[in-house]
Amino acid sequence: MHLQFFGAAGEVTGSCHILEVGHHRILLDCGLIQGGVTHGERNREPFPFDAAQIDAVILSHAHIDHSGRLPLLHKRGFRGPVFATAACRDLARVLLLDCASIAAHDAARAARRRRRNGGQGTVEPLFTEADAEAVLGLFRSVRYGQPFQVLPGVELTFRDAGHILGSACVCLRLVEGDLERRLVFSGDLGQYDSPILRDPEAGIAADLVLMESTYGGRQHRDREATLAEFGEILLRTRRDGGNVLIPAFAVGRSQEVLYQLGTHYDEWQLADWQVFLDSPMAIEASEVYWRHSELFDEEARELHRREESMPALPNLRLCRTAEESMAINRFTNGAIVIAGSGMCTGGRIVHHLKHNLPRSECDLVFTGYQAAGTLGRALVDGRDEVRILGSVVPVNARVQTLGGFSAHGDQADLLRWYSGVEGEPPVWLVHGEPDASAALRDVLSRSGVQAGIAEPGLRLDLGTLGKTAQG
Numbered sequence: 001m002h003l004q005f006f007g008a009a010g011e012v013t014g015s016c017h018i019l020e021v022g023h024h025r026i027l028l029d030c031g032l033i034q035g036g037v038t039h040g041e042r043n044r045e046p047f048p049f050d051a052a053q054i055d056a057v058i059l060s061h062a063h064i065d066h067s068g069r070l071p072l073l074h075k076r077g078f079r080g081p082v083f084a085t086a087a088c089r090d091l092a093r094v095l096l097l098d099c100a101s102i103a104a105h106d107a108a109r110a111a112r113r114r115r116r117n118g119g120q121g122t123v124e125p126l127f128t129e130a131d132a133e134a135v136l137g138l139f140r141s142v143r144y145g146q147p148f149q150v151l152p153g154v155e156l157t158f159r160d161a162g163h164i165l166g167s168a169c170v171c172l173r174l175v176e177g178d179l180e181r182r183l184v185f186s187g188d189l190g191q192y193d194s195p196i197l198r199d200p201e202a203g204i205a206a207d208l209v210l211m212e213s214t215y216g217g218r219q220h221r222d223r224e225a226t227l228a229e230f231g232e233i234l235l236r237t238r239r240d241g242g243n244v245l246i247p248a249f250a251v252g253r254s255q256e257v258l259y260q261l262g263t264h265y266d267e268w269q270l271a272d273w274q275v276f277l278d279s280p281m282a283i284e285a286s287e288v289y290w291r292h293s294e295l296f297d298e299e300a301r302e303l304h305r306r307e308e309s310m311p312a313l314p315n316l317r318l319c320r321t322a323e324e325s326m327a328i329n330r331f332t333n334g335a336i337v338i339a340g341s342g343m344c345t346g347g348r349i350v351h352h353l354k355h356n357l358p359r360s361e362c363d364l365v366f367t368g369y370q371a372a373g374t375l376g377r378a379l380v381d382g383r384d385e386v387r388i389l390g391s392v393v394p395v396n397a398r399v400q401t402l403g404g405f406s407a408h409g410d411q412a413d414l415l416r417w418y419s420g421v422e423g424e425p426p427v428w429l430v431h432g433e434p435d436a437s438a439a440l441r442d443v444l445s446r447s448g449v450q451a452g453i454a455e456p457g458l459r460l461d462l463g464t465l466g467k468t469a470q471g
C-alpha cells in the first residue's frame with residue numbers, strides 16, 4: 001500500500017497523487033499546472049504512470065488545478081470511473097469545456113506563430129472538447145457522508161471541505177491483506193463562517209493526512225471588516241459618479257460577491273446601481289450553485305427559500321453575448337461589473353479596465369490572489385500606467401483589495417480543520433508555495449504533530465507510514 005506525490009507538491013497547482021492498494025492504482029485529483037513560463041510544456045509531459053493502468057480517479061473538487069488534466073488522462077487511455085460529488089461533476093462540466101476551448105485557442109495561436117517563423121502545419125491542442133465530454137461521461141457521483149466502495153479494499157467517504165460548491169475532503173479506508181489504513185486528503189479547505197457554503201467538516205478519523213497549505217503562513221483579514229470596506233467603496237463611488245469593476249473567478253468568488261450584494265442590498269443602497277455579471281462561464285457556474293441549494297449553509301438556504309431566486313438582486317443583468325458585454329460601456333456611472341478573468345490576464349474584464357482605469361471616479365476591487373506577472377498584480381502593486389490590448393492606459397481609478405473574500409482558509413482555519421481530525425495523525429503538506437508550507441509545518445511541529453512537506457516523486461509506504469525510495 002503506497003502513496004506517491006506527483007503534482008501540487010512544492011507548488012500550488014497541478015494537484016495529483018497516486019495511491020496503490022493491492023494491484024489497484026487510483027489517482028487523487030488530476031489537475032492542470034497553471035502559471036509560470038513553462039506550464040504549457042509541463043502539462044504536455046508524459047504522466048509518470050500509464051494512464052490506461054489507472055483504475056479510478058477520486059476528485060476533491062472542480063477547480064481546474066485539481067481537475068484540468070482529466071481530459072488528457074482520457075486521451076492517453078484512462079477509461080475508469082471518476083468519483084466526485086454531484087455538484088462537483090456539474091461544475092467540472094462548465095470548467096472542463098471552457099478549458100478545452102482555451103486549449104483550442106492556444107493551439108491556433110501557436111500554429112500562427114509557427115507559420116510567422118516560416119514553419120508550417122497545425123499544433124495539436126492539449127485536449128479537445130470531445131476529450132472533455134468523454135471524461136465527463138465517466139463521472140459517478142457519490143454523496144457526502146455515505147461510505148462508498150470504490151474498488152475492493154478502497155472505501156471512500158466525502159466530507160464537506162467548504163471551499164467551493166461540491167468540494168470534498170477525501171476520506172479513505174484502505175484494506176490490503178491484514179493491513180488497514182485510513183487516509184484523509186483535505187482537498188482545498190475553505191474559510192470557516194464563509195457565506196453560502198457550509199464549514200469544513202470535523203470528526204474525521206485518520207492514520208495519515210494529506211493537507212493543503214496555500215495560506216499556511218497567513219491570516220486573512222476579518223470578514224466583517226472586509227464587508228464594511230466593500231460597502232464604503234460602493235457608497236463613495238456612487239457619490240463620485242463612477243463605476244465599480246470586480247475581476248472575479250467564475251466559480252466561487254463571483255457567486256460570493258453576488259450573494260453579498262444581495263444580502264446587503266438596502267444597507268449599501270444598491271437600488272440605483274446596475275449590476276452586471278459579464279461572464280458566460282460565471283453565469284453557468286452560478287446556475288449550478290443555485291441548483292444545489294441543498295448544499296448551502298443555514299443562512300443561504302433560508303434566503304433561497306424566502307426569495308425563491310438566488311441571488312436576490314432585482315437589478316442584476318446577465319451578459320452572455322459579446323454585444324451585451326459591449327453595451328455596458330454606455331454606463332459611465334452606477335455600474336458594478338463582475339467579469340473574468342480573476343487576475344485580468346484575459347477575458348471581458350480587460351475591455352472594462354481599458355474604459356474605466358483612466359477615470360479617477362471609478363474603483364477596481366480585487367477579491368482574490370493576484371499572481372506575480374499578471375496585469376492584476378501590476379495594478380495591485382500600484383502602477384501608474386499599464387498596457388492593455390496594445391495601448392498604454394493611465395491608472396487613475398482607485399485600486400482596492402478585499403482580503404477577506406478568499407476561498408481558501410488561512411493558517412488558523414487550517415489548524416482548526418486539523419484539530420477536528422481524530423488521533424493527531426502525521427501530516428504531509430501539499431498545495432502550497434514552499435514558504436507557506438514551511439510556516440504551517442513549523443507551527444504543527446511546535447505543537448508536537450509529525451509534519452512533512454511533500455516533494456514530487458516522494459513515495460510513502462502506508463504500512464510503515466514512512467518514506468520509501470524516491471520514484
Ligand SMILES: [Zn+2]
Pocket residue numbers: 061063163188
Ligand atoms: Zn480549489
